[in-house]
Amino acid sequence: MVKKWLTENERFLNYRSLEREIKSPRGIIQKWVNELYYLIKKITN
Numbered sequence: 001m002v003k004k005w006l007t008e009n010e011r012f013l014n015y016r017s018l019e020r021e022i023k024s025p026r027g028i029i030q031k032w033v034n035e036l037y038y039l040i041k042k043i044t045n
Contacts, residue, residue, distance in 0.1 A: 011017045015029040 006013070011021060015033070016026070019026060019029055
C-alpha cells in the first residue's frame, strides 16, 4: 500500500518536481521550508 502511494506520488516528493507541477518559481518551496524550519527551531528553543 505504501509502495503504491509512493510510486503514484513520486513527482510530489521532490520539491523541484512539485514546483513544476504547481508552476511556481524555482527555489520557492526550498526557501519556504527553510524559513519554516528556522521559525520552528526558534519557537522550540
